[in-house]
Amino acid sequence: MEKVGIGIIGCGNISGAYLKAMAGFDILDIRGVADMNQAVADAKAAEFNVPSTTIDALMDDPKVEIILNLTIPRAHVEVGLRALAAGKHTYSEKPLGINFAEGKKLADAAEKAGLRIGAAPDTFLGGGHQTARQVVDSGELGLAVGGTANFMRPGHESWHPNPDFYYDIGGGPMLDMGPYYITDLVNLFGPVSKVAGFATMLRKERMITSEPRRGDMISVKVPTHIAGVLSFENGAVVQVTMSFDVAGHKHLPIEIYGTEGTMLVPDPNFFAGPVEVLKKGGEFADHPVTEPYADGNYRSLGLADMAYGIRNNRPHRASGSLALHVLEVMEAFGVAAETGRTVDITTATERPEPLSASLFNGRLGR
Template identity: 50%
Template sequence: MKKVKVGIVGCGNISGIYLKNCSQRFEILEVVACADLILERAQARAKEFNIPKACSVEELLADPEIDIVVNLTVPKAHAQVCIAALEAGKNVYVEKPLAITREEGKRILDIAKAKGLLVGCAPDTFFGAGLQTCRKLIDDGWIGEPVAATAFMVCHGHESWHPDPEFYYQVGGGPMFDMGPYYLTALISLIGPIKRVTASARITFPERTITSQPKYGTKIKVETPTHIAGVMDFENGAVGTIITSFDVWSANLPRIEIYGSEGSLSVPDPNTFGGPVLIRRQGASEWSEIPLTHGYADNSRGIGVADMAYALLSGRPHRANGEMAYHVLDVMQGFLDASQSGSHYILSSSCSRPEPLPLGLRDGLLDE
């Protein structure tokens, strides 16, 4: 199999699983370099995962053998690094969100289109066994026509455990921009694109105190809403409800449920790749767990990069693509705009549902 060569920019908390999977698991990928603003951090990751080169971002982007740049920087730097990579002639795959404004996101897509390059974006958890099983159940008609959905992601934020949590409370962060992409991407992959949203949003705690190391005791000024309650009208007529919050100490809520004309589906945590998948069809007296139909039930982050590499070689569409990521960005910003204006927001974007994965794939492969 021909290898697609990858360079990773950003060697922070999330980079470990990407480096592991992209360098060791997916046979189509070869990680040849990693870079970080702190060179020592890149050198440590290179040593840990046996990557040939640790270097500056500028050196990585100038490397002629790199086909895909994986951008794992903080959200406010996503657009800058993506644009620099595209201008250097590289295809780019970026951690969620695509960007922190619609304008930045559109510029990324426009440059890529003009240069004939691909843009991919996390999350790729919808490739996982859990969500792929749910997709097959819906496509096979097990719950009939989807008529409604609920999605809940509530916690009390990340300052108690994350080593560098400030960016979660800046513009481009908050529970919607941080965790919303998992839930919205899952819903779009299962039900389809969204045409209209409205929401209410607030900042409950204007200041947060870090209780994790090494920044214990540091105060954070909160600059973005930390509790968002939204309503979504899908293009196919289904109506969805979503709550994302960093203001809730505890709750007893499902992650995602989809309600169809002939039954209900309980969807696993979209921030993971596995199950359980539960279904209760019309007339049933209790929920039943469905065996997972697909592989990739463990942490398979980077699978979207591998899928994009296959697309790069074959010309087929890639699943975790820029158009869907931009649609998710448009939806998330739409919630905040609707709350501020007191009205509905009509989406300016749309996308296609990504194709489901084939059944029976061997681990490390994505095409039959």
């Protein structure tokens, strides 16, 4: 099968994980990496033995079919629109945009151009989460009751070399980590219908404790603790907490509750992890994880699935409609907090199809 040319824009912290994982997918042809800082692009290119180029060159290269957009969140839509205008499909890091209006603009532009958009996270395609999806689909848990989803940490200034954007417009725990959790919940339960929520910002400044900027102060412009409830179209109700203000906690990342059982789902920031199921009247027991992509960091699996989708004329799973729906849901927490009302979700999306095992090791998937 003819490879799909990929042009990568943005050579920051996450790009290494993508470049490492992309080497395992035969369908992907890396045409070059580019960054606003040429020295950064050159260094990343040398590290992974791929061409270093410029943004303009990638946009003009007729062999580039997909622009992989790994820029900071505030640039996702700007770069995506430019890619679409150049006749390229685009796949971006999460979130799709820093607000719903931006994301809708990108989705509308893609539809008008007859091009595809996709977005991270693709961790819901990992073996642990696909196994959890199988458990839900089997009916083993009974009727869907609800669940909990929790990410609560002190903040990224303790480890990230340049954490400023996590506290700028487009950042915060909901837009940063929420995509992993909410996307996985949509994978398990289907689309969200309503959102209720509260949000707080306890500190207007935070000190960086990581190197090389230890001691620098950064401004906080977004809520850093968000709590609320998702009501799903299938009737499930899930409590959600996303925080950069909590020293630590004992809640599991995701728990799913049914009338006949409970399931513990792996951390949605990772592809792998154990799945545990409790049957009514019994105790928790490990559920075998037999799906592929459960043994490493496959951060580019959604991109590869998109490339196969293009070649086989079928939908890709980490789709623009999924990312836009998740973006609207995340923004709804803030709207609910500001207005004191429950917010109806307007976007429609389908549960992504389960990942075919035939995509294992970069082979053709349905």
